[in-house]
Amino acid sequence: MPELPEVETTRRALAPVLEGKRLARVHVARDRMTRRNERTADVIDRLTGRRVLELGRHGKFIVGRVEGDLRLVVHLGMSGRMQIAQAADDLAPHTNVVFGLEDGTEVRFVDPRTFGFVAVFTIEEMARSTVSGLGPDALDDLPTSKHLASVLAGRLAPIKALLLDQRIIAGLGNIYADEVLHRSRIRPDRAGGDLTWTEVKRLRASVRPVLRAGLRHGGTSLDDLAYLLPDGRAGEYVDRLQVYGRADRPCKTCGTPVERVVIAGRSSHYCPHCQR
DNA sequence: AACGATCCCTGTTGGC
């Protein structure tokens, strides 16, 4: 599932291919992918002939600067992945958007479930979009424990749900939220406002190590149909997951069977012995 | 305001 480590891995692979290059041709095979713009033609017309100046990221959103004060916003959704290919190469199934460069290189957005999207915004549109409502980036701009404690104070929602709220911290998804909570030794169903100061500090201290570990291993590929690296390789962090997807299997720390519960409509995995 | 539920979408999985 593309979360911060997968998105950052993707961004790092695409940056040298796209930065400074002119988009000669933009093809959209599924209109749903451009639903954040009024019309598909807006995406195509605004990008065609313009150069991508810089490729950045905020949480799970890839945000590129494009000539003409435009922003290219890409979200991989849950099944999206980018491919770097040549124009003559066969198209993979569900290739929904193609960015063609002048030298024949193509960046292809493959997304079977179409939860991902491509948008091109003006600065004004950007300010009205959800991207501007994102909380600080979980890796590059992680809030202090103090700030985190003040945001969590009084909140009754389970900490797992709050970690998934992109307005609080941007970048954690279902997998890494579970992993962060395991490293923090905090049960996912604890009310956010009930965490002690010590627990908030432990939580804060766990976020970046977990994300960096994911990043080091190219992210998490649960199966080869969902997220893959732009070169086609699978992310290998899946082998190092402590709890996510490991229901009824032994906790790697203590051997207690991992439990699976549903919190805020998402499956949550935790060790009932390590996490209190 | 905060929080939970529902929907979107399609490949995969589990049950009968």
Added chain:
DNA sequence: TGCCAACAGGGATCGT
């Protein structure tokens, strides 16, 4: 064995 319902999940939206 074969079919179909259930499931997975990020984010938008809606109801309470």
